[in-house]
Amino acid sequence: NVHPNYKVSFESVVLYIPDLMILENNEWFNDKILSFIGEYLMIRIADRKVHVFLPPETEMIRHAKGEEEVEMYFGMLEVHLKPVVAFxxxxxxxxxxxxxxxxxxxxxxxxxxxxxxHFDSANNYNHAAAEALMEKSRWLVGQEDGTRKLIAVKCLQQENGKDCGVYVANFLHxxxxxxxxxxxxxxxxxxLPRQAWRDLILSFGTxxxxxxxxxxxxxxxxxxxxGNLAELDYDHGxxxxxxxxxxxxxxxxxxQMVEEYGSGNGKVEWKSEEGEFHIRIPKVHKNEQFTNLDMITELLNPTLEPHGRAMVEELEDVDSEDVDPEDVEEDPEGNEFLIDQEVPEPECPQTDDFLKNHGYGFGWTKIGVIERLRAEIGKIVDIQNPEDVxxxxxxxxxxxxxxxxxxxxxxxxxxxxxxQDLLSIIASPFSLPLDLTDEDRVRLKDLRKTKIQKIWASDLExxxxxxxxxxxxxxxQRVNQWETNCESGWTCSKLSxxxxxxxxxxxxxxxxxxxxxxxxxxPLYRNFSLSSQIINDVCHVIKSDRTALLHILCDIHRIFIESGEFRYILNDLFITDYIFWIQSVPEDVLKTILKEMETEGIQKEDVGWDLEILETEARIIAVALDSDDEPDH
Structure with missing residues (x-):
């Protein structure tokens, strides 16, 4: 859903579709992408306490004829007052x-x-360029000793020929x-891998x-x-x-159905202070309640009704010139506009039987991902060789x-x-926000749905x-007072x-x-009462409504992107598909799950680790120790 003139901008930097395709295709970062990242980090992260010279500016300095020319172009920036200057x-x-x-x-x-x-991810490959830049910048940054040599710092090294921009972005971050x-x-x-920078940059265009x-x-x-108000256009019906x-x-x-635009009953307003369009569309059937208006992805990419027709049908040979345009039947539901946009699945030599018995991810439909990426991602999952189990x-x-x-x-x-902290955590009332946030809505709009060829698992599984x-x-959420922190990615992936x-x-x-x-x-706290309280929390979430589940899945998606350690791969394996699935799964499935949770009370003996025996023995030992400590009378 991208307009041909789509662009993403931050401050003075504007990225157009060719630039954004670099992010989509995992290509070498160009100067505009690094300019966008540099400007963002300087303003939003460093709060201008660090001055970052972007690639075009750096090139002007390095190729300037002398200090006078550098002063003429950049002296007004007064970077000699900044504690740190980056190029x-x-x-x-x-x-x-x-x-x-x-x-x-x-x-x-x-x-x-x-x-x-100098921080170089390719064994100091840019040393000469950095040295020349240093010589042209000494006076600009206000270096006191202009004879000091460039220091090449040992730093992370890239493993391929195209990731230097990703490393520079991470160094700068x-x-x-x-x-x-x-x-x-x-x-x-x-x-912050490529995916994280892609998501960050695209968020400015959503x-x-x-x-x-x-x-x-x-x-x-x-x-x-x-938006360009002169080119506003909308239609409904x-x-x-x-x-x-x-x-x-x-x-x-x-x-449900809305009236045609031509009825003249609709209305649009531009709220300049909020930067919002308010568009009112009449319903065809008054008093009818439209369903799933918070299911953003389903509104954007609806699941077509299933049918028993063959997906490809062989037609008789008909000369197109013999066909009367008036005889062509139009789709009354407008599904001719809903063309599936699919990402081709990589070739997988495994048979359906192997996938059915060894698969993983959403619906146990994926194979080969962990095996292929094991050397890069380390141990983000506990099962080491899922294809063998x-x-x-x-x-x-x-x-x-x-x-x-x-x-x-x-x-x-x-x-x-x-x-006492643990007791307070257990006693804390449920305070988890469950409404869709603006960030959720942006995420839902941008997620792309890929087709899963075959799912053997049931909706209940x-x-x-x-x-x-x-x-x-x-x-x-409960142990962190209903907020996320730097360990949330580990906790969410490890405990599940x-x-x-x-x-x-x-x-x-x-x-x-x-x-x-x-x-x-x-985890940090290991207490059965806490574990039991979490079950109540999950029941509360499922009882709320489908929107609550959608918000939580969006938040987990965010956590896995921001937490590092390649956990965003868990989004590709599980969470993204769950986000689409939860918007259309039958309500009876969720009711069945909730009923089982509410009727199956989990006791300590169900855990199977003799917890009560452990506690009893520990209490007996404690009493014996206390008796030994008592003075003899």
């Missing part, structure tokens, strides 16, 4: 050639040490976050919309602050609504691993002598796995059996028992 360096020697050069690096001046530092040059050299991994209704009409609010105002485009498909054996294997990792001392400490994902999220071990449960009770076991084994 995005390219090795382009032809200033007349756009996007020239072959490598990016980062040059930093630190006023605290009066030194220039580390610098801007705390204004500490030493932080760059201490980096052990790339925190717009948000809301839909409310009364008995007679819908009100669609579209926040489009940079039947089940469809279409809005264009370059660079924005929006198409919605409702489940059959689905039906994973629960048993996970249970053995969890039992081996279970620390009786930690459990007893949190059970018999819980800290898929929903059961969702329970342990919700359990892990609710645990993280589905995300960490790719299991499939035969019942909701089995799912809850495994979730409790992991909550008693791995």
């Amino acid at each position: 995005i360096v390219n090795n382009n020697e032809d200033v007349t050639r756009a996007n020239g050069g072959s490598h990016w690096s980062l040059l930093v001046f630190d006023r605290k040490t009066d030194d220039f530092y 580390a610098l801007c976050e705390h204004q500490n040059v030493e932080d760059i050299g201490k980096m052990e991994r790339i925190v 717009f948000v919309f809301w839909i409310t209704q009364d008995d007679t009409s819908l009100l669609i609010r579209i926040r489009a602050p940079h 039947g089940f469809m609504f279409v809005f264009t105002c370059p660079p924005y485009f929006l198409r919605l498909q409702f489940k 059959e689905i039906e054996k994973r629960v048993e294997e996970m249970s053995k691993v969890d039992l081996e990792a279970f620390d009786e001392g930690r459990y007893l400490a949190d059970t018999l002598e819980p800290e 898929i929903a059961t796995s969702l329970v342990d994902i919700l359990y892990a999220y609710c645990y993280d 059996p589905s995300l960490s071990y790719f299991v499939k449960f035969g019942s909701v009770k089995a799912c809850l028992i495994s979730s409790i076991r992991r909550s008693l084994t791995y």
